[in-house]
Amino acid sequence: MKYKATILLTLAAIFGLALSHMLSGSTNIDWGELGLWFSSEPSIAGTVFFEVRLPRVLIAIAAGAGLGVSGLMMQTWFHNPLAGPSVLGVTSGAGMAVALVVLTGIGGGWLANAVAASVGSWCALGLVLFVASRFRGLASLLIFGLMLNYLLGALVTVLQAEAEENALQQFVFWGMGTFGQASLVTASAVLVLVLAASSIAFKQHENLDKWTLGAVTARSMGVNESRLQRLLVVLTGLLAGSITAVCGPVAFLGLATPHLVKLLIPYRSHTRLIPMTALIGALLALLADWGVKGWGMADSGWPLNAVLSMLGAPLVIWVLLQRNFSRS
Amino acid sequence: MERYLCRIVHGKFILRNHRIQVALVIASALVMGCGVPKENAKSACQMPFEYAVPQFAEGFRWKFLPASKAEQTQTCLELFDVNFETVESTVYRDSMALSLDPCPKGNAVVLRAASQGLATLSTTHVALLQAWDDSLAHWAGGAFVNYIQSDIAQRRLAQQQAVNFGGNPEWDLEMLIAHPPSALCIYPFGNPIDDASWSEDVPIVPILEYLEPHPLGRAEWMRVFGWMVNEESGEKASKRFEQISSRYEALRTSPKDYPKLRVFTGSVEQGEWHAPGGSSFIARLLNDAGVEYVFQEYEGRENVRIPLEEMMKVGNASDAWGLVVQHTGDSFGMQDLLAMEDRNRLIIPASNKVFAANTAQCDYFGWWVARPDVMLENVMCLFDGGPCDLEVEPCFSWLKE
Numbered sequence: 018m019k020y021k022a023t024i025l026l027t028l029a030a031i032f033g034l035a036l037s038h039m040l041s042g043s044t045n046i047d048w049g050e051l052g053l054w055f056s057s058e059p060s061i062a063g064t065v066f067f068e069v070r071l072p073r074v075l076i077a078i079a080a081g082a083g084l085g086v087s088g089l090m091m092q093t094w095f096h097n098p099l100a101g102p103s104v105l106g107v108t109s110g111a112g113m114a115v116a117l118v119v120l121t122g123i124g125g126g127w128l129a130n131a132v133a134a135s136v137g138s139w140c141a142l143g144l145v146l147f148v149a150s151r152f153r154g155l156a157s158l159l160i161f162g163l164m165l166n167y168l169l170g171a172l173v174t175v176l177q178a179e180a181e182e183n184a185l186q187q188f189v190f191w192g193m194g195t196f197g198q199a200s201l202v203t204a205s206a207v208l209v210l211v212l213a214a215s216s217i218a219f220k221q222h223e224n225l226d227k228w229t230l231g232a233v234t235a236r237s238m239g240v241n242e243s244r245l246q247r248l249l250v251v252l253t254g255l256l257a258g259s260i261t262a263v264c265g266p267v268a269f270l271g272l273a274t275p276h277l278v279k280l281l282i283p284y285r286s287h288t289r290l291i292p293m294t295a296l297i298g299a300l301l302a303l304l305a306d307w308g309v310k311g312w313g314m315a316d317s318g319w320p321l322n323a324v325l326s327m328l329g330a331p332l333v334i335w336v337l338l339q340r341n342f343s344r345s
Numbered sequence: 346m347e348r349y350l351c352r353i354v355h356g357k358f359i360l361r362n363h364r365i366q367v368a369l370v371i372a373s374a375l376v377m378g379c380g381v382p383k384e385n386a387k388s389a390c391q392m393p394f395e396y397a398v399p400q401f402a403e404g405f406r407w408k409f410l411p412a413s414k415a416e417q418t419q420t421c422l423e424l425f426d427v428n429f430e431t432v433e434s435t436v437y438r439d440s441m442a443l444s445l446d447p448c449p450k451g452n453a454v455v456l457r458a459a460s461q462g463l464a465t466l467s468t469t470h471v472a473l474l475q476a477w478d479d480s481l482a483h484w485a486g487g488a489f490v491n492y493i494q495s496d497i498a499q500r501r502l503a504q505q506q507a508v509n510f511g512g513n514p515e516w517d518l519e520m521l522i523a524h525p526p527s528a529l530c531i532y533p534f535g536n537p538i539d540d541a542s543w544s545e546d547v548p549i550v551p552i553l554e555y556l557e558p559h560p561l562g563r564a565e566w567m568r569v570f571g572w573m574v575n576e577e578s579g580e581k582a583s584k585r586f587e588q589i590s591s592r593y594e595a596l597r598t599s600p601k602d603y604p605k606l607r608v609f610t611g612s613v614e615q616g617e618w619h620a621p622g623g624s625s626f627i628a629r630l631l632n633d634a635g636v637e638y639v640f641q642e643y644e645g646r647e648n649v650r651i652p653l654e655e656m657m658k659v660g661n662a663s664d665a666w667g668l669v670v671q672h673t674g675d676s677f678g679m680q681d682l683l684a685m686e687d688r689n690r691l692i693i694p695a696s697n698k699v700f701a702a703n704t705a706q707c708d709y710f711g712w713w714v715a716r717p718d719v720m721l722e723n724v725m726c727l728f729d730g731g732p733c734d735l736e737v738e739p740c741f742s743w744l745k746e
Contacts, residue, residue, distance in 0.1 A: 043511075044523040061523050064543050069518045119534075122427075128540035178615075181647075187534050197515045200542055309514065320514040 020289055023282060027296040034303040035074045042070055067201055075204035077196045077306050078299040080264050081274070083211035083256040085298025086218055086291060088271035089278075090249045093225050093287070095159050101272035102257035105250065106165030110141025111261040112192070113169040119188045120180035130191055131262045138258025141165065145250055150243065155232070193320035194265040196306050207259050214252045215295050221248065222287035229285070269325040273333050274298040280336040301329060390448035400590065401561035403429040404553035405569055410445040421446060422572060424551055427533055436528075436550055436573065454548045456573060457527045461485040463573055464510060464526035466535065468493045470552060472711035473567040477585040481507070483574045485526035488512030494708040521547055528573060558624045558646045560633070560717035561590050567715060592718040593633075596725060601635035603728045606664040609639035613686045618651040630717070631667070634724040639663055653688065660692035667741070671704045679744045699744045700727055707740035
């Protein structure tokens with residue numbers, strides 16, 4: 018299938034899924050009342066649509082696209098198919114900060130978690146930026162990110178061991194991830210951020226393409242390695258940090274979406290990979306959110322991270338097998 | 346001075362020739378604030394208020410609000426923080442009551458008028474409503490409804506007289522918007538709407554009953570639920586609680602015909618023994634049943650951790666072991682206890698006496714919390730060795746081989 022057709026088909030699928038999310042829910046909306054939301058008169062329809070359904074769809078699109086693009090950037094940069102937005106320790110930084118707030122009883126609630134996650138991810142990002150300039154070679158930074166993940170994970174485990182049962186439960190719920198807690202303002206802000214970050218990444222498509230040929234070749238072709246590294250680290254940190262702050266640690270999308278895209282389309286240029294990854298990420302996120310809602314059946318939903326992994330992993334394996342079979 | 350500063354901040358003063366002074370004054374005003382003059386606020390808060398303190402519960406109290414002679418005396422409900430030290434929230438039945446309070450403490454929560462009733466987070470909350478109103482007419486619905494064992498609650502849900510607000514895995518926010526309750530009773534954590542723009546439409550009331558160290562303290566929260574519904578229901582709930590507490594006290598002070606057994610509780614978690622402390626709910630219940638709680642010396646209501654080696658000695662030196670389990674299927678027996686954790690055989694007392702409450706078979710976190718008198722009666726009849734003639738099937742029973 019041609020690239021443009023694939024893009025159009027994916028866009029249509031995203032639109033269809035987004036529309037299905039916005040048109041259905043546990044309550045029946047009186048669509049005639051929707052306009053009242055813009056007036057001072059309270060309206061259930063307006064609140065449900067503009068404060069629950071629309072932000073949920075927007076944040077799902079933003080999270081899927083943002084995590085997919087940041088995963089692609091990390092995999093390209095590290096020349097490592099196992100890299101993802103969490104590899105730099107940004108997600109763990111967010112997790113550690115939330116654990117500190119929730120498990121020690123300093124605070125609680127989604128707003129406090131979001132603030133903590135933002136602060137935590139920025140601290141981790143600052144640390145990564147600080148050490149990135151001192152490391153030679155990508156492997157060192159990758160190992161640093163992994164070690165930071167282990168260290169922060171260990172601290173979270175200590176906090177969990179000491180925490181009260183209720184606080185532990187709250188932290189576990191946060192760790193499951195959700196698209197259901199974003200407000201319209203937050204969701205719109207994250208979407209704008211994702212669009213801006215993806216556009217900046219897109220502008221670097223030539224450098225990223227050259228980088229896939231290897232560091233030495235890329236340097237000989239004029240790629241400013243340290244500048245590109247700083248840019249990618251900041252973009253990934255921004256995307257992963259803001260999405261984790263609003264949705265909790267969302268698994269799978271960052272790691273698997275780029276693979277799925279590379280299996281679906283034959284192109285390897287980042288001019289095509291970046292938009293396609295953003296779109297497929299958004300599509301997967303919207304699809305997974307149906308699983309969270311129990312595919313429309315009451316009381317049968319699963320946590321977001323469980324749905325994402327259960328939906329995404331077989332999908333990647335299936336596409337992988339299809340490709341291998343068709344080659345053989 | 347503050348008024349002067351505030352007038353400047355609001356732009357009513359312009360001192361063109363004293364810019365630095367103006368800047369300093371504005372900065373101080375921003376720091377000091379432009380609210381009610383502090384002297385007035387302080388004096389209002391120093392007014393002597395009258396309080397109605399619960400008999401056993403520590404997490405709440407009622408404050409009598411000053412009212413004019415023509416008006417009936419009104420109360421508001423003060424809810425403490427998790428340490429039972431400072432007031433975290435004050436609940437008012439209406440905005441009129443709020444206006445009567447010269448010194449609201451913590452978050453001011455005004456219950457929503459003309460609503461279908463109270464929404465709950467926990468199965469215990471439902472039981473505390475049902476304890477004084479069998480029809481559950483004032484229950485708007487709840488979250489995590491799969492855990493609710495009350496038949497009436499399930500029937501109301503099935504007949505759509507109560508709303509399922511989700512909770513597993515996510516709260517159904519649409520239902521909360523479409524069917525706003527007079528208040529959403531939650532724990533002091535897990536607020537699903539704390540940063541939503543429409544959160545003002547759903548008053549949030551934190552319920553701390555689970556932290557109460559006295560069995561009657563937990564049950565006394567039924568008075569809070571009754572008060573939140575209306576004055577009449579508040580009185581009804583208080584009367585019901587009086588009956589329960591009187592019965593509990595009668596049982597507690599009754600002569601015991603059995604020896605003062607040494608009883609321990611808890612279970613193995615991650616290689617260590619975890620048991621409630623000496624000021625916990627279960628410690629109090631066992632003491633009131635006339636037996637000795639082995640971990641009495643550990644102060645506090647929190648769980649204590651004891652190395653397994655030490656627990657083997659404790660087990661040997663004790664007469665009985667009590668625990669709360671969740672076991673589906675057939676009744677929970679000794680074999681199931683050993684299947685849970687092989688090292689349990691090292692802990693079982695020499696008398697081989699182990700009793701358990703199986704939460705899969707009895708509404709331990711619901712009905713039984715609201716009926717501590719029956720819980721005490723159940724435990725006492727266990728130690729007495731006789732058949733338990735309770736108004737419901739016993740929750741605690743000795744494990745069989």
